[in-house]
Amino acid sequence: MLSNPLLEARNLSFSINQNKLFHGLSFELLYGEALHIKGGNGSGKTTLLKILLGITSPRKGHIKWVDNTNTVYLGHKNVLKDYLSVEDNLYLHGINSAKTSTKSILKELNLLNKIDVLVGNLSYGQKKKLALVRVLLNQSEVIVLDEPCVGLDDKTRAYIVDFLNAELSKNKSVIYTSHIPIEINSKKINIDKE
C-alpha cells in the first residue's frame, strides 16, 4: 500500500474569467513525501491547494486520494475566534489545554502564559502560532500548509521545520506553499505561467 501514491493529480486546469491560472498540471505524492507548490503572487497556489482539498473543483482534470485519507489544513485564515480566549479556541478544535503534550507545545511557542488572553488581543504572529498548534497536535496523514512561515519569528520557523521533518520521517506527507525557504526535502512543482 505504501508504494502506491497517496495522491494522484492528472491534467489539472483552472481558470478564472478566461484567465488561465494553470493548465495540464500532473503530479503525484507518495507517503512520507513533501510537495512544495511554487509560484508567484496570484499564480493559483492557494487555488491548487483548495482543489487538492476538495473545496474547489478543477475546470479540467481529476484528483485521486487514497480512500479515507485524513488531512489537516492551515491556510491564510487561522480558524480562530477573536472573542474567545486561547484556551477556549483550543477547546473548539477538540484540544485539551491541560494535557502535557499541549502545554509543552504552547510553552515551546511562548503561548503558555497567554492561555487566558483573548485571541483578539494577540499579535498576528501569536495568532499564527496558535493556529499552528492545531496542526502540530493533529494526527492526520497529510499536512497541507499555505505559507506557514509568514509572520513567524526565526525560532518558531525552525521549530516548524523540525516538526515537519519529524512528521515526514513518520511516513506522513506534507503539501505546502511558501515564499520563505523551508529546509525540508521536498518535491517541487512550479505553477507560474511560462
Add this chain to the structure above:
Amino acid sequence: MTDLLKIESFKLRKKLRAWLGPILIFLLIMISFPLTVELASDELKNVFYSILWLSSLLTVMVSLDSIFLEDFDDGTLEHYLILNNSLFSMILIKIFIYWLLIGIPISILGTFFSISTSGDFSSFYIAFPSMLISSYIFINLFALGNSLSLNKGSALGALITMPLLFPVLILLGKIVLNANFGFEISNLLLLMLGVLLIIIVIIPFIISFVVKTHLE
C-alpha cells in the same frame, strides 16, 4: 454530532451580543409598545399578536445577521468542509442552537406578554406553540437569506427572505383570527408544524450547497 452541538452552543453562548442583544430588543419592543399607543385594553388585544409576530421576526432577523459570516471570515466553514466533506450537519446544528438560545426564550417571553395583555391563561395555547414553531421557521428562512448574501451585506439577505416569510405571517394571522372566533386552531398549528418539518431538512441542505459555492 454531540461534539458539534457542544461546540456550536459554546460559540454562541460566549458571544453575548449575538443572542442576548436580540432578546433584549424583543423585550424592549414588547414593553414599550403599550406605552407608546393610546389604545383601550380591548383594542390592544386586537393588535397585540401582530406586534408579537413582527417583533419576533425582527429579533430573528437581527440575531441572524452574521450567522455564517464570522465562520466564513475566519476559515471555520472551510475547515469543517475539509474535515467532513459536507456542511449539512454543521448548518443543521447551528440553526438549532440559534433556536434554542433565541427562539425559545422569545417564545417564552412572548407567551408571558400574551397572557398578561389578555389577562387570560388560555392565550398560552395560541402564543406558545405558534411562537415556538414560527421562530424556528423564521430562523431557517433568514439563515437561507444570509447564506445567499454571504459577504454581500445582510440587507440583501433580509430582502431575499421577505417573500418567503409572508405565507408564515398569513398563517399566524389566521391562527389568531380562528382563536378569536373560537374556532379550532390545532389544524393550523399542525400545518405550520408540517411546514417546519420540511424546512428543517431542506433549508440546511440548500444552505450547505450555497455556502460551498461561496467557499469555492
